[in-house]
Amino acid sequence: MLGEFVSAEQYARLLQRGQQDSEGWLQFDPAQMQNHYNRHPFLLQHRLNQHPMFDIEPLFELARRHPANKVLFRRGDIAPDADFDASFVRTDTELTLDHLLTHFEPLHGYICINNPEQDAIYRPQIESLLAEITAHTHPLDPHITWYSTYVFISAQGAVTPYHMDREMNFLLQIRGEKTADLWSQTDPLIMSPAQKDRLLAYEGTRPPYKPEFEQRALHFSLRPGLGLHHPFIAPHRVWTHSNLSVSLAFTFRTRQSDRHTAAHQLNARLRRIGLQNPKPVGESAWVDGAKAASLHALQRLRHPLQHAEH
Template sequence: MTSLDAAATIMDADIVETPETEAPEPVAATILDGWSEEQTASFQKDILTFRHRLEDTGLFTDAALIDLLERHPANMLDVCTMGATNDPLYPNKFRTGDFRDASAADLLAAAKAGCIWINARKAMNIHADYNAVLKRMYGDLSEATGNRAFNANGGILISSPVARVPYHFDKTEVILWHVRGQKTVHVWPVSQDFIPDRAVEATLTNMIEDDLPYTAAFEDHSTVLKLQPGQGATWPLNAPHRVDNETFCVSVTTEYSTTESATKNAAMMTNATLRRYFGMNPLYERDGAVARRLKSIAGRVIRKTPLAVNTTGTDMVTFKIDASVEGYVVNVEPFERNF
């Protein structure tokens, strides 16, 4: 769903298998609420919204979130802000923050009051109480859609009223489960006009950034989803999207690999090599099933060789959380993240 989540995977989801403690029984008997046959028919094919009962679990109240932030590993926690459009140093860019001197309560307060975006990566996998709910979420999806069991990662997003995620795409299948607040999601078609293959190929070698080229003219072509608490949304693989908060928001974002996503990512690694080293102009949409399969096999080999150039930049910390200042954000001399 976000730029930093891309660091978790390119080809296949990286699953945390062992929860830290024995899991409690989930509160809700089912997490999906009123899923229909029409939704099953649209799942993974079209833009889709649905209802869920995550709020009923009690795991997303202020007290529960503070408890979560207190026990979540620091190296799996991202606290970010975004540079303004006219910011000379960081225009429209996510900025990594140092949260080590802030309490969990301070972090939640910063998200409510400032321009802070918090991502507790894989929180739904790492912590047993949340993991029990994740299993219910995807168990319900498997039962409703007839799909095989999903191997899903789930992060928890806690974000300020003015937070926004820029125009980007996800390398795996993604579902947004919105729990608290109002959030607007803009989703675009998967086409060369909005997500050119060159841009996708470039992000496959960058584990931090998955932003895409964007112009204001795109706005007339998006589908707009106004999400309320208890609503979820999903869209076709790689569909470009951006997210704007209307209020303080809490959401769960889950990702999972499928045969389609793994095949496409590996095949496009091959296409990136053909474009970079041989001056060719391949397009994934022009390839048939056999060509995609062969390119996928080649791509899995290429990513283990020097041909797969890694363009990932260094994750630099440019601010810290300070509860004593308005907005909670204090700029610091940039340094490489080491926590």
């Protein structure tokens, strides 16, 4: 399973650590956080481009020793509207990780290292960064319940195709230059309420890209020392411009995003039994909370022993 759940006790320790750290690697603007967090994308600054653990050779070594199922790789020069979930299904079955690492730039390589926090060498640094994020999101969105990190290494011309995640994200550019295109998660022309319900219920494929979306995109230029906040389920696409790029992504969920996820999942159930237009998630906090509670009650009825053990 990708990522880790965060207990209340662990969250309290992370919060205390983040609040006490006066020399952090991440630089959050309080006004930007207050005005834009989880509503609109925004840029932030960081110093990870100065950290030796995120140089190319240590990261290539991490890729070599990390569990094979945690390291996804392919050629990077794919269509920007390719299916994201199928993009790592390699048609070139002779492409190996060692070969790609040796000939990374000529092959326009693209590597995603899932969960570097599970590596003994990288875990202390990742947890330190998570503590910083916890301290700055807590006043607005308390209690991170789950997180997962990813290191992206890509050559010039590599593309991360259009897709949306089921959580929030801070994408931190460490080496090279990228353009990140984001779309509003609240724009019904980009994702309808029904599409969002199915996305969070893991029904079918993610909502697809359409050419008419292009004029609604927001474009962000990323260079070393800049990061970008992705709101909950905001669609995005990323292009690598420099010869070699390194990025670190922190994806996370909170109690609030968990409530929204559960409300979307209940809406998906209501649609399956014939209610075509349940109230969209996000219009009423009270209704969203009631839907989340209803879904959890249904789950307890279906799996009483499982819930009794908790």
